[in-house]
Amino acid sequence: MTDIRVKICGLSTPQDVAAAAAAGAAYAGFVFFPKSPRNVSIEQAAALAVEAPVGLCKVALTVNATDAELDAITAAVPLDMLQLHGKESPERVAEVRARYGLPVMKAVGIADASDLPQIAEYEQVADQLLIDAKPPKEAELPGGNGLAFDWRLLAGRKYWQKPWMLAGGLTPDNVAEAIRMTGARQVDVSSGVESAPGEKDAALIESFTKAAHAARG
Numbered sequence: 001m002t003d004i005r006v007k008i009c010g011l012s013t014p015q016d017v018a019a020a021a022a023a024g025a026a027y028a029g030f031v032f033f034p035k036s037p038r039n040v041s042i043e044q045a046a047a048l049a050v051e052a053p054v055g056l057c058k059v060a061l062t063v064n065a066t067d068a069e070l071d072a073i074t075a076a077v078p079l080d081m082l083q084l085h086g087k088e089s090p091e092r093v094a095e096v097r098a099r100y101g102l103p104v105m106k107a108v109g110i111a112d113a114s115d116l117p118q119i120a121e122y123e124q125v126a127d128q129l130l131i132d133a134k135p136p137k138e139a140e141l142p143g144g145n146g147l148a149f150d151w152r153l154l155a156g157r158k159y160w161q162k163p164w165m166l167a168g169g170l171t172p173d174n175v176a177e178a179i180r181m182t183g184a185r186q187v188d189v190s191s192g193v194e195s196a197p198g199e200k201d202a203a204l205i206e207s208f209t210k211a212a213h214a215a216r217g
């Protein structure tokens with residue numbers, strides 16, 4: 001059985017990147033969304049990405065970004081993947097993938113069973129899927145809210161053909177149970193490894209990756 005792959009999202013300092021790499025994370029996420037407490041400038045992200053260890057997959061998270069915004073990010077930051085975390089249509093996902101030549105991971109928000117068919121739709125056009133909790137209507141952020149969805153919705157599902165990650169409200173304490181219930185082989189976390197909004201905690205990053213790597217789906 002292959003190891004669980006962990007993405008630590010919302011990194012904003014060299015110490016955050018070092019902690020994610022030291023803990024054995026496979027992906028490092030940089031958030032380009034001004035309303036987020038984890039937002040980084042293009043200059044900040046470029047400096048972090050240049051120094052990141054070889055082998056750590058560097059992911060830019062954007063929300064309904066325009067071509068001009070994506071042009072600026074991709075021109076300056078050495079990236080391995082784009083994460084689209086807004087209301088991008090399947091057509092827009094395909095367009096971004098073709099324009100930038102980078103793998104695209106599309107976030108799909110789940111609140112109940114009626115949200116599941118979207119996964120099959122985005123699977124046609126994205127390289128990976130990120131299955132996250134749907135944000136509450138009043139939420140400022142489309143993700144990164146520390147909210148989980150009912151993992152039983154994924155239990156016993158038909159397998160998807162594309163790689164996918166589980167996200168939403170994961171913590172060092174619940175990630176093993178989430179993996180067991182959903183069969184996820186990849187997990188993504190942001191607020192569950194923070195001591196305050198936007199402040200990553202190296203000890204929590206380590207506990208999270210340890211718990212995820214020890215878990216068996």
Ligand SMILES: O=C(O)c1ccccc1N[C@@H]1O[C@H](COP(=O)(O)O)[C@@H](O)[C@H]1O
Nearest residue numbers: 036143144145146168169188189190191
């Ligand atoms: O982290 C953010 O601030 C963020 C902002 C806008 C869109 C998505 C965001 N984060 C993503 O959401 C998931 C779940 O977050 P959490 O662990 O529940 O806090 C996270 O893994 C990011 O990919």
